[in-house]
Amino acid sequence: DSQPAATGEVTQALPPVVEPAAPVDLSESATQRRATLESRGQASPAEPAAAESAPADPAVSDEASGESRSGLLRRRRRPLEPTPNLTAAFEKVRAARRRPALEHSRQRxxxxxxxxxxxxxxxxxxxxxxxxxxxxxxxxxxxxxxxxxxxxxxxxxxxxxxxxxxxxxxxxxxxxxxxxxxxxxxxxxxxxxxxxxxxxxxxxxxxxxxxxxxxxxxxxxxxxxxxxxxxxxxxxxxxxxxxxxxxxxxxxxxxxxxxxxxxxxxxxxxxxxxxxxxxxxxxxxxxxxxxxxxxxxxxxxxxxxxxxxxxxxxxxxxxxxxxxxxxxxxxxxxxxxxxxxxxxxxxxxxxxxxxxxxxxxxxxxxxxxxxxxxxxxxxxxxxxxxxxxxxxxxxxxxxxxxxxxxxxxxxxxxxxxxxxxxxxxxxxxxxxxxxxxxxxIDDKPLPGEKKEQPAAKPSGTPGSAARTTKTATAGQTDATAQYPGNITVRVLNGSGEPGAATAVMNRLIAEGINVPGVADASKRREDTVVRYGSGEKDSAATIAKMFPGARIQEDRTVKAGVEVILGSQFQGVSTVASPPAPGSTVTVGQLPLANTNSDLPNDLSVTNAGDTTCS
Structure with a gap:
């Protein structure tokens, strides 16, 4: 594997280089001198196309075929124009040297x-x-x-x-x-x-x-x-x-x-x-x-x-x-x-x-x-x-x-x-x-977009205190543990760690919990949260008790079952505990109602073209 270039330039592929039989100076000045000497040694003019066609393919050289230089000169001995204009030929050589190498075969x-x-x-x-x-x-x-x-x-x-x-x-x-x-x-x-x-x-x-x-x-x-x-x-x-x-x-x-x-x-x-x-x-x-x-x-x-x-x-x-x-x-x-x-x-x-x-x-x-x-x-x-x-x-x-x-x-x-x-x-x-x-259609914000955010309102602006109170506080809540077979969980990876959601899915299935699938979360987060819709609070609390430090949160976009979103603080599947005994009372952290401005799901897969984060 090649390493990326240190600069921002895009590295181009180069034509293959064939080792010549003898060293030849191919610089522009040397080429011009040879062409001038050869042309002055001729008596009559020839077609200029013959001179211009010589450098058309720099990837193949006559010298590489094993033929001597003197033999090449005898075979190519044709009358040339005195002091021909080789500008076009030089431009072709320059262009060919910059040309990326072509692939040598079709894909299977x-x-x-x-x-x-x-x-x-x-x-x-x-x-x-x-x-x-x-x-x-x-x-x-x-x-x-x-x-x-x-x-x-x-x-x-x-x-x-x-x-x-x-x-x-x-x-x-x-x-x-x-x-x-x-x-x-x-x-x-x-x-x-x-x-x-x-x-x-x-x-x-x-x-x-x-x-x-x-x-x-x-x-x-x-x-x-x-x-x-x-x-x-x-x-x-x-x-x-x-x-x-x-x-x-x-x-x-x-x-x-x-x-x-x-x-x-x-x-x-x-x-x-x-x-x-x-x-x-x-x-x-x-x-x-x-x-x-x-x-x-x-x-x-x-x-x-x-x-x-x-x-x-x-x-x-x-x-x-x-x-x-x-x-x-x-x-x-x-x-x-x-x-x-x-x-x-x-x-x-x-x-x-x-x-x-x-x-x-x-x-x-x-x-x-x-x-x-x-x-x-x-x-x-x-x-x-x-x-x-x-x-x-x-x-x-x-x-x-x-x-x-x-x-x-x-x-x-x-x-x-x-x-x-x-x-x-x-x-x-x-x-x-x-x-x-x-x-x-309505030009509403989408997850992952990098758009300019409106300036925050001053603290004295009406309504600002209510918004702060709504999202800043969290408490504890009691719930009744459910039978694992009655719980359906989607696992969303918001940690950025590849494979984390799949590992958790396999662990939950081993405990008899229904897991219809995994996906990436729309946004990355630090903590692990279990979100639930109407009537699913007890199921959410049951799952949250299996993840150290996890809290639950009501979210109207969760239409069925519950969703566990793994955060970057999640320490791996080895930290996942067994589910609590069905019917027992469990106490978990409760976050305020999710502040969603749209009906977009939490597991919407999003890629921003400007995000250069390695993932």
């Missing part, structure tokens, strides 16, 4: 559907941070966009459309198509793996005042109700006969059956957002994109090992990933220290996109027109869009001048386990999903 079948996720990051990045200068230089590319029919701004499922006036909402989809060259990269072909599924789905909202960006990740196996659509042919991109509604299908299958239009309708039905832009990308350009951006930095506090892929990161710390290692980082789903399968993978994808976003915002990229042009060229070539063109991106980019990575927040759609019908669909938590998109 196992990397197939995951490369689209990295191109998805590219798509999101270009939407968010493209500069007006960059897009203005490419106005001529308008005719190069690959377009499709997807959006419907008159959909009756759009909620509170007036409140969304001026918002820009992008649906970005990474597909696993095997059509064309994708078969060579992904393995399989269009005959054995038909159609194109939505492997990664991201809904990005940019409000009218451009104060923030919210990107919501949707699990590909989410169980959804598909509305009436039209059948879609992924190979031709055309729509056909009617596609009847279906209940309880996988979200990624919606795209395969009904294409971009049906995916937009389905997510409009679930979110209420006015989706006015659509972008789909396949994975053919993955290698070129990774090389163009110079790699992506990721950080982990622990080594990451996947049961199928092996080591993702052998040592903790910051590493710059390119090629296959970057791909494995975003695709791994069997990392034991995470213990949450596909959601751990989604989290790593969000961290990867956040790092990519920060890299793109860096001066190394924004001040490098050549690099920007390569990235934009790839974006246009490997995407299919609706409601997206050069002019719209110029307008968006200009309106977002000065927006930094800290204003970009990634959320993940919450679920409540998998279906029992053999399909293993992720069951959506409908009320919590509604709360998320209500907050987005």
């Amino acid at each position: 079948a196992t990397v197939a559907r995951y490369t689209g996720r990295v191109l998805l990051a590219l798509s999101c990045t270009l939407v968010l941070v493209g500069t007006g200068y960059m897009w203005n230089t490419k106005r001529g590319w308008d005719g190069s966009w690959n377009t499709t029919a997807a959006i419907d701004t008159n959909d009756p499922n759009i909620r509170n459309k007036g409140a969304q006036f001026g918002d820009e909402t992008y649906l970005i989809v990474g597909t696993d198509s095997r059509a064309g060259k994708n078969a060579k990269i992904g393995g399989g072909d269009a005959d054995t793996i038909e159609g194109a599924r939505a492997d990664t789905i991201l809904l990005v909202n940019i409000p009218a005042d451009r104060s923030r960006v919210v990107a919501v990740s949707w699990p590909r196996d989410l169980q959804v109700d598909r509305p009436e659509c039209q059948q879609w042919d992924a190979e031709t991109g055309e729509y056909g006969e009617d596609l009847y509604p279906a209940v309880g299908v996988k979200l990624n299958g919606v795209y395969a059956a009904g294409g971009p239009s049906c995916m937009v309708r389905t997510l409009t039905q679930m979110s209420g957002l006015n989706i006015n832009h659509f972008i789909a990308m396949d994975f053919e350009g993955f290698e070129k994109v990774v090389n163009a951006i110079g790699g992506v930095n990721v950080c982990s506090t622990v080594p990451l090992y996947d049961y199928e892929l092996g080591y993702i990161l052998r040592r903790p710390g910051t590493k710059k990933l390119t090629g296959k290692r970057a791909l494995n980082y975003v695709r791994a789903r069997n990392i034991s220290v995470e213990g949450n399968g596909d959601y751990g993978r989604i989290k790593r994808q969000q961290l990867f996109m956040s790092s990519l976003l920060r890299s793109t915002l860096s001066s190394d990229v924004l001040s490098n027109p050549s690099k920007l042009n390569r990235i934009v060229s790839t974006f246009i070539e490997y995407s299919t869009v609706d409601g997206v063109d050069t002019d719209s991106l110029i307008e968006l980019a200009n309106s977002m001048e000065g927006v930094d990575a800290g204003r970009v927040t990634f959320l993940t759609i919450p679920t409540s386990g998998t279906s029992m019908d053999g399909e293993n669909n992720e069951i959506p938590r409908t009320e919590d999903i509604d709360a998320i998109f209500d907050a987005i």
